[in-house]
Amino acid sequence: MTAEEIRTRGESRLADVRDRLARLEADAPKDSDALLRDVDELQLAMTNVTSQLGVLVNVHPDLAAREACEKIQLEATKLNVRIAQSRPIYDALSAIDQGKLDPHARRAVELTLMDMKRAGIALDETKRKHAQELRERITQLSQTYSRNLRDDVRTVELPLSALEGTPADYRGAHPAGADGMVKVTTDPPDMAPLMAYSKDAAARLALSKAYFDRARGNIEVFDQLRHARHELAQALGYPSFAAYNLEDKMMGSPENLDRFLDDVRAAAKAPAERQYAALLDIARREDPSTQRIGAWDTQYYVARAKDERFHFDPREVRPYLEYNSVRQAILDLAAQLFDLTFTPYDPEEIWHEDAEHFSVTLNGKPAGFITLDMHPRPGKNKWATSFGYKLGLKDRQLPHNVLVCNFPDPKASKGPALMEHQQVVTFFHEFGHLVHGIVRGNVVEWARLGRPAENDFMEAPSRFLEDYVFELDVLRRFAKHVETGAVIPEDLVRRLQAARDFGDGVQVEQMTMRSRQSLRLHDDANIDRDCRTIAREVAERETRFELLDVTNWPANWEHMSSEAYAAAYGTYVWSDTIAADIRTGFTNGLMDIDAAHRYRDLVLAPGGNIPAADAVKNFLGRPYNTNAFKERLAKSG
Ligand SMILES: [Zn+2]
Incomplete structure (x- = not known):
């Protein structure tokens, strides 16, 4: 094309x-x-x-x-x-x-x-025109914001010793140059292992600084974007863009979202305190002068703590998670749970030869297409996202959904393309979006109902699917050692499961803090202030961690260009609470195929036909609540 x-x-x-x-x-x-x-x-x-x-x-x-x-x-x-209009x-x-x-x-x-x-249908001619102009301006500014992020990849030169602690295949892929230095970029697959495992605190800090220094030009762009959004909201009669943005979501209003975040933070407080103390204890053993743990080091210390407490080291899992076998496992799991099949095909038009295409059947009938574009390359989106490429409508148009990710590339790797377990979780997550798109795309009849009307429900099906990557049944099917071919040992999976939720307290606190940033950035009272100041104020109030002293955050926050998340980053935690409740409907375990079919038909299939809350209620037999989420949080270590 x-x-x-x-x-x-x-x-x-x-x-x-x-x-x-x-x-x-x-x-x-x-x-x-x-x-x-x-x-x-x-x-x-x-x-x-x-x-x-x-x-x-x-x-x-x-x-x-x-x-x-x-x-x-x-x-x-x-x-x-x-x-x-x-x-x-x-x-x-x-x-x-x-x-x-x-x-x-x-x-x-x-x-x-x-x-x-x-x-703005109710506005007079002049005001309608004004709203129209603001919409155009918002689109242009969002495009610029995304483009600046797509195009800004930093390379950091680090001493070879910075690789100490990282997995062997990662070290192999990063040979030192003549000057003894290695190069690591801010592309997610390159950056993640270093941030999680490098024993070199200065290296982790340097890479993190480079990451949060990206897209400096977006500071001004984002402030203009927030302004245009605010002006539009006011023109339409809303007190703030936050009010406008949340109105058509399950959350409904900034007040509701604030209350929800307070509620979740209260539930996270005790486990977060315990977990932070455990992380600080480790950090102080490494360096007795440590006052606070850097926000950028959360992942590193959580990994260390999981190792100490549960004898679980993610590096041990890595040799079992080769990209191609992971991908096949996900397709097989979707087949088993939801009666989907995936057959490779060559489409008439493509955008890049790396993308893989599959035609899909559901219960044996043609049900659409999926495309997996899974590895990084210049100019490509740096995040992991699922897109609708073509909306599915029953008997009229088959759905086509696309995953855009940045996982290790078997063709580009110097060795096997091994994945972090966390990356596999992300893969399952994105695949959850994709299954949702295919299933509802064969049921819904009206274009306006092609997706659930409430965007903050959209992460629930994908969060739910993440749990499967921790199932022994699922892992033992595909996780084979890349050198020996041995199946992943049950003992290792048990340790992975035991360690799974540790750190959720601090992580939920971090997510609610970001949710609050996204909300406050779009408040009426804050609209003329520098986005960095607003974000920092919230962080200083709501985080236990040390912040980078100089950063362009939130100007390099991918989600901020899209109105799906702008003031509504709280969508993730919101959806998490729903996903946790959905799990309670699988009383015989996640591999219960009858429950999976009911889930498919009652939660995924209706799309926008009914309110999302009703779909969940139909599956659970009662209105959804946050109890399951809070219980799991309380037990998270
Ligand atoms: Zn998602």
Whole structure:
């Protein structure tokens, strides 16, 4: 797919959307079924433009192609606002007798009308125009923010001794140069093992500083972005962007989110105190002058503590986790749990030869496609994300979902591409998103219901799937020693399980602290202040750890470019509490296939057809609560 093809296709698809819009506005069908069908087709056509661009801009190796995506994305934003602000469509939809609609059609109408209100349909002409301009500006600033992060990879030169403590395959992949120095980059797969294992505190600090120094230009970009978001929210009648951003989520409001975070922090306090004391004890044995542990060293000391307490050393697991066998294991697990199959195929168009493509069946019927683009390369998104490439709608369009990750590359590795257990957890996590997309994409009938309406539910299915990487049954199937072929010993898995939750207290505190940062960054009162100051204030109040003295955080925080997370980073902890409750529905263990099928059909399949809370309730037989999450936290060491 070339830049030219992206441009031509994007423009012709946008032209098609414009035609549909013009026809609807000129002559909206009087019959409500026909009207709904036309509006739905319009929404689907629009989604088909934006989904593909959202993937390509993050993965295409050619700069010109990524730029072409950004240009079309901007046009799409304008058109999206035009649609959402269309008076004729709004009036026609409002005139429908909703009592005569089936529940899903009614919900699609309700949500569409809500979107239109949130886009400023009620404003006068001048203000609508203003809201439109702000939307464009927000898109441009978000694009710049993401681009600055994608393009900024730092390389740090460290003495060879900095590799002491890191796994053997990692040392092999980082030979010293003539000057005796080794190079480590801020790309996640390169950085993670050093941060977790290097015994050299100065090296960990240097790499962390480089990481948080990335995208300096984003400080100004982010402050402008927050400003534009705020201005938009105010123009639409909201007190703050935080209020606007949380309104359509399960959390509902900044007040609710603050209360939720307080509640979770209270539950995390005792385990966090115990765990922090344990980490500090280790740090002081290494260096008696240690006052506080650096936030960047959390992972390192948690790993040390797990080793001391549970005799669990993640390096011991690493030789069992080769990328290709992990990938196959995930496909096999999804097959067993959810009746999915994955068959490699060659698509007509690709963006990079590294991406792998599979056609999917569900219960033996064609159910869509997945693409795995799993290894780092220049210009590619640095995070681990699941994208919808094509929305699935029952009997109309098969879903196509894409994973974009940065795991060790078997082709680029000097030795076997071994993964950290934590990376395998991330792989399962992202695969959870992907399964969700495929399953609901074969059930949902309306484009507006293609995904759950509440974005803060979206992490629950993926958090839930993470637990499978700790199951003996699952691990013993694929985790074989890369040299000897021996299956992972049960004793090692038991130690992995025992150590699993240790550190959750401090980690939950860190996540709630970040959630609060994301919220405060979008508060009315903070809008004119430097983003770094706001983030630091929250951190100083809410963390036990020492902060880097100079950092560009939150200007290099990937999530901040997207409205899925902007003021709502709390989504992760929120979803965690739901995922923990979902687990209680698996009374016979996670490998209970009947429970897995019920989970698939009741929680994943409905998509946006019903409120997320109802889907969970249907599975559990009661409303969801945070008890399971808190119990697990209390026992986390
Ligand atoms: Zn996720």
